[in-house]
Amino acid sequence: MNKEQFLKRIKRESGDEALVAYYDELISDRLDAGETETAVIKVLSYEFSKKELEKESTKRGKGKTWIVLGALFVSPWAAPALLGLGIAFIAIFLSFNAAAFSLAISAMAGVVWSLIVAFGLMGTESAGYVLLNVGSVLVASGIVGIIGYFAVKFVLKFNVWLSVKFFGLAKRKKEKVK
Amino acid sequence: MDAQIKKGLLDVCVLATLARGESYGWQIIKDVSDVIEISESTLYPILKRLETGGLLITTEVAHNGRLRRYFRITKDGIARIKDFKEEYKSLLKIYEYINGGINE
Incomplete structure (x- = not known):
């Protein structure tokens, strides 16, 4: 040139x-x-x-x-829509966490309740009646506990995903590795 | 050097060059390059900005059968250098504070 x-x-x-x-x-x-x-x-x-x-x-x-x-x-609905999305996102995050941990707590409460019931009924009711009551509560708690276990596991992963996606924790982790 | 710090310094360096006497593009680049890195593409917006701000004026002088644009500093340009010298005192305090943090 x-x-x-x-x-x-x-x-x-x-x-x-x-x-x-x-x-x-x-x-x-x-x-x-x-x-x-x-x-x-x-x-x-x-x-x-x-x-x-x-x-x-x-x-x-x-x-x-x-x-x-x-x-x-410019758009009259853009700001409320963005605000709504933000609130919905926070609500999803909180409800996921609350649901998972309440399932786990319910399972634990079920076990404690069954023990209280067992002690309360012992001596006044027949062994079969006590076993039936305590057993049914324990089975129900077990089912809730299993669901709660997977729910908590999922929510913990979800929380990590959120942290990585929106707060750049993965980037920091990678930098540390370097 | 940090780009933001350099940007602020370049304007004053160009003015300081012109405070020593009127000059033209290529000569300004050569003079300023002795103290701080400056390219042809960087100088143009600086000159334009300083001219718009009234810190320098231009005149065209015939040279080798063509016109060469000369830049001359104005009173406002001199005032800008004086302002920078005042700002520098504060900068020096910050520098000493930062430097002290490393030595202690």
């Missing part, structure tokens, strides 16, 4: 006449100083491309922000 082609490129890509004049002068000064046209154009072309790429990347970043902000301000 020679000087003329380079200046045409600047004009085409920037549309700024003052910038063309600036580069025109710079090239002339460097050529007057004894540098070769090829070397000067090579350096300036690289610098110019780098700057344009930086501008483009900044524009893209700003563009995304403006799209989100624009959507929030």
